[in-house]
Amino acid sequence: MPPAPVARGKILRAFAELLTDSGERAATLDAVAARAGVSKGGLLYHFPSKDALAEGLAAHLRELTEADVAVMRAAPAGPVDYLLRTSTATDGDFEVVYLAVSRLAQGAYPHARAALDDAHDAWVEAVAEEVGDPTVARAVVLLSDGLYARTALGAGGPRVTDDDIDALVDLVGVLAAARRG
Amino acid sequence: MPPAPVARGKILRAFAELLTDSGERAATLDAVAARAGVSKGGLLYHFPSKDALAEGLAAHLRELTEADVAVMRAAPAGPVDYLLRTSTATDGDFEVVYLAVSRLAQGAYPHARAALDDAHDAWVEAVAEEVGDPTVARAVVLLSDGLYARTALGAGGPRVTDDDIDALVDLVGVLAAARRG
DNA sequence: GTCTATACCCAGATAGAC
């Protein structure tokens, strides 16, 4: 796919931010256009319908996932550390889009669910290579899902700190060792 | 609070089901009224606005949480087993309402976030008494959150089975033992 | 306590100018 106009990217970013910050209900075409700095007409030139916009975001997640999993596999501290640590990030292109698509997946957007499942599978695979046990790998990815869920609720309750993540990574180490031994 | 009319309960139930099954967008007053078997006017008699309806559901979650945590503490196989096993249930009053309030918490409903945080805290406390380690307790509740998140996505990908839960409960046992030892 | 009818507004989408 050639060039891909700048406006397209700004629109997807704005849509993703609104979804994660304020929920499905707040992510209207008007609001997305305003945040992206274009008119509603301009938005509808790039994405002819709201469904098209949602599919565009799901497709964008697939691209980002491919890149992110590659980084994860090459991470110095290993996939587990990388996955758990990024599961509490609120900035970062990947995290914003992942959370946004999670919101869409709760509504009437099957594409979103499929893109999410694929990311999930890729994570389980990469983590399993590190910990050497499929059950532990699934548990790690479930932890990641839990962290994402908490993070997404935002500034309300007690935030998850870096120290908490350190402790979780330790726990996974203990677990993998116990399983191997 | 005296009697609490039957219609009120049916309305809250219908609202919760629509939220969990189809998302925030689909849970309109029209749809809720239709599913509850009342008219829109009838609904608005019990809950004078949509905000009031959302607050009603959050309050309902608080009631259910109190009862559920009591059951959890008394569960024969222990809180961990109980929590993880119920985190994949899609029927059950508590689970439906919990997931529904999770949806609301993503939007503009601060009450929902608060009710969720309280449930979370109660779980961590109950689990900590069993496993004897606050970090492991937090990890278990994060696993529960992850399971809820997966469950909520519905029939799409590979479902979490009872055997998977057995394996997770085992894992937690290994972890708690390793920590104590 | 529950209904019908209606007012009002906003979200999604179209048409066509520039």
Added chain:
DNA sequence: GTCTATCTGGGTATAGAC
């Protein structure tokens, strides 16, 4: 490729009958 103007449907809320 981006804009303004406009139409249409549906979602929230009110008024008032029963």
